[in-house]
Amino acid sequence: MNFPILSLLIWLPFAGAVLVLTLGGNEAAVARNARWIALWTSLIVLILAIVMLADFNRHDPGFQFNEVMAWLPEFHVDYRLGVDGISVFFIALTALLTPIVVLASWTETRRVRDYMAAFLLLEAMTIGMFASLDFLMFYIFFEGVLIPMYLIIGIWGGEQRIFAAVKFFLFTLAGSMLMLVALVWMWHNAGTTDMAVLMRTPIPSHVQRWLFIAFLASFGVKAAVWPMHTWLPDAYGEAPLPGTVMLAAVLSKMGAYGFLRFSLPMLPRASIYFEPLMFALGIMAVIYISFAALAQTDMKRMIAYSSVAHMGLIVVGIFTFTLAGIEGALFQMISHGLVIAALFLCAGVLIARGESLQLARLGGLAARMPVFATLLVLFVMANVGLPGTSGFVGEILVMIGAIQVNFWVALLTGTGMILSVAYMLVMTRRILYDRFRGASLGAVSPGAPDIRPREWLMLAPLAGLVLALGFIPGFLTDYFGPSVQALVHAHLAALIQHQAHHSFMEASR
């Protein structure tokens, strides 16, 4: 593949952001142009992502669309891009959600130019992170994502935005510092930052453990693994809704992706060593956070907690080291990205009608907004993992992976099935059912369209995908099957090699 499609995917939104920032003229014109430029840029990126998916060779477990250019040759750092079955869908997910959040931001009036630029920058950074095959590049993109996100929360957020933004920034930065140390050590050890080489370079057991902790601090914060999640309710709650969508749907996946890309293949011994801990953290997330979700009184925060609870499932799936478990985790990540995004967008639909998100003040919307109600129930059901939606596939696969490790891990991970139903149904009831309480809302008068065309454009693709993936999940699993298989095999091989090496050392001693 000579066509640099990955570079294009990264630099096109970047260029779009620069273009938006250079806009001048009167405010209304700037805002209009910024919106359209952002929308078109992100749509072209989406088309490119679809082209990439179509061209992707599903039988090849290795990296594809590789691009290598010398960058800092004296340090053995290169500009190195490529995707495999694991990362390809995260790029697609980012490319899909960016135009949707641009649409969701259509009515934003405060500093539209900067706002749209921030989202395009966010898209560029995120895609760059998923496509990087060089650790240093990965790190820069990983950190770079922080900047637009920090600004999005801090400038366009709710009343507590500064607090939330600073907290978000401090948490993620603290985690990343440790990853930077790990990066430097591994660079020193292998002499290069080429991730393919890093995956093959053996690391002594005890060092692996330290590195694992460093990665856990960094990826754990991003993925909001319990108890590193506390920045999340504030950030999710205070961010403007499109920002929350990106945070929950894409940014939280960066952490889980990091576990898959770094911890598992590069630190196989430590991964095994810390497996019980990771299960404990994952199960804690499922149970503890679900209970916390049950106590929420605000729709957005309830969805936020639900999002964290589902991340627990993903962590458990990854650390089963089984084909089913990891594919389940990957599937759950994509599905979670779609479903959580859709749920937040549903909250956005209410905000757009002047509704409060306080559950106590909502109610009875099913009668006035039947289409909205139908969509919300669909996404709620996907979120609780009902068969026939994408949520179920990931959940059952993770359970299949988990039971091969331990009966209790499977059972406790599965408790999310019950708890998620409890809080999600309470939420549904408070929003859709009971008596109509919204005295404040002239917008939801009888006869007004319940879902506007722009909202259809945002929600319909997600609804279609959630259902389609529920019935034909093969569309995803065919893509990541070979790569996950290779990952599991490489993991096992590394363990066996290590053991052989160990016993050889023992014998020679």
Added chain:
Amino acid sequence: MLTAIAVLAPLVGAILAALARPLAGRQASVGLSVLGMIVSAIAGIATNFRHLLYGVPDHVVYLGDWIAVGRFTPHWALAQNPLTLVMVGMVSLVSCLIHIYSVGYMADDRTMPRFFVYISLFTFAMLMLVTANNLLQLFFGWEGVGLMSYLLIGYWYDRPAANEAAIKAFIVNRVADLFFAVGIVLTYMQFRSVSYGTIFAAASHVVGVNYHLFGADLPVLEVISFLLFIGAMGKSAQIFFHTWLPDAMEGPTPISALIHAATMVAAGVFLVVRMSPVFSLAPTVMTLITVIGGFTAFFAATIGCVQNDIKRIIAYSTCSQLGYMFLAAGVGAAPAAIFHLISHAFFKALLFLAAGSVIHAMSGEQDIRRMGGLWRSLPVTYVCMWTGALALAAIPPFAGYYSKDAIIAAAFAEHTGAALAGAWLGTLSAGLTAFYIVRLILLTFHGEARGEREVMAHVHESPWVMLGPLIPLAIGSLVIGFLLDPVFIGRGFASFWKGSITLPPGNDVMTAFRHIPPWADHLPLLAGVLGLGIAYVFYIVRPGWPILLARRAQPVYQFLLNKWYFDELYGAIFVRPALRLARLIWHVGDEQMIDGIPGGVARLTTDASGQAVRLQTGSIAVYSFVMLIGLLVLLSLFLILR
């Protein structure tokens, strides 16, 4: 092909109905849904005839791939064998009649098309469940009926009670479903497949295999069966999981009929019978099923005796009858369980729809204490209600007599302690059943009219669109017993069911139950007649006695009236502690402890730096630039130090 039409027609009907609502109006929408269901019923009956009369061999219709990860490859398919086809025929026929009935019953409802979309999807989910060729598709249908029951129980969503009942039904079912799901993945781990064929073929080879749990090595088939049975208990509302079923009465009456007769609650029994090759190799779980079934039959019947809501009485009778089915499955008489399931579907649908007709006539009144004397005004309903009642009370020649007595006889013939206990509980319950259902009829239709004058003045027989569906159900309740008895559980039962039902090895109750002593054989009938007689005395001859009895045995009466206090118990040990824990975790655990330290740091930073103000005014580019520079400085520092 016919089976595929029977299964998919309700889905197509539902989709078309949903699309037609905004485009062609409510009449068209309802019409399409009903049409889809009529097509399904015709195909469902036809496929039975084709298969059973013309001897088309068992086969599987492949629909498509579902999940394919490693060796975990469940696909969408429709299995056709005597067991699944009998279920398809029953579900599609009963559901079709309920659809037609609903056209009349729901005529005044503002969102009638929504109702029809729901019940069509409900039927579709149930049909997918029974025709599944693997556990995962069964689970799809299983959860599908769970979802649709949630939507239908909460159909009148402006009523708080309906919302609570809907949520309760879904959550209670989900608790059981968790165990079911774990059972499925454990099955996969053991058999490397979730496909019935593979599981059944290998089941006898894993009899000696153990699974380590609770610090002990338990036979893996017992563990799997136990987990699946918990799932079945949830769906079929057996004791401990029964609390959702009576509350489910909050939905419109046709839904109660659909949930209680043809779909949903039958799923648990069906699962146990469908998985009989596995269950039959798990003797401990079979004993458990016997005990739970027998006890539920008794327990629910006692509650049914004192309830005053016409639908609740019938609801508890469902619970009780399902107990009989599990009793049959537990003692190794699975064909009798299915026989009772089918006959129960007819008479229970009949009872509910007739009750709906009464409620319709009484302008929504459901309390039988405020009815009475209705039989002259509602003659057709009255006759249908008696037909259903006699079938439920197991009076010959009505359907229930054949199926229920066979179950009690089989339990008696099994001769283990649990089975004998089940037989006695079953006999006792037979008397209670006759008592409460006759009590219901006498209070509703006989005696003086106790309703409000305004309501009574408007009492009228239902339109024929509602009475029409009652007729075939009444005929079914009358004839299905003696017609199907020789086929389902007669001497040639094995050649009818072929391989679709497996009996436990060495178990001969299916033949032995015909040779039990005559007194044991006639005892349930005697109990039924006795219950009938007592009801007659209590509510016609000496109406003062029941009140007297309730006063004398006040504690017992309260205990039964409050449904053995299960709701209060669950509220105290599950619901309230869970909510308290939730608040505790959120406020104390999350906000104060974990969050306290880092939150404090963040607050400190914000206050100290005062960047809050600057962030508002500064330009986005400046900040991006500053951050990038910081990052670069940091990186270079590390590079130099390296």
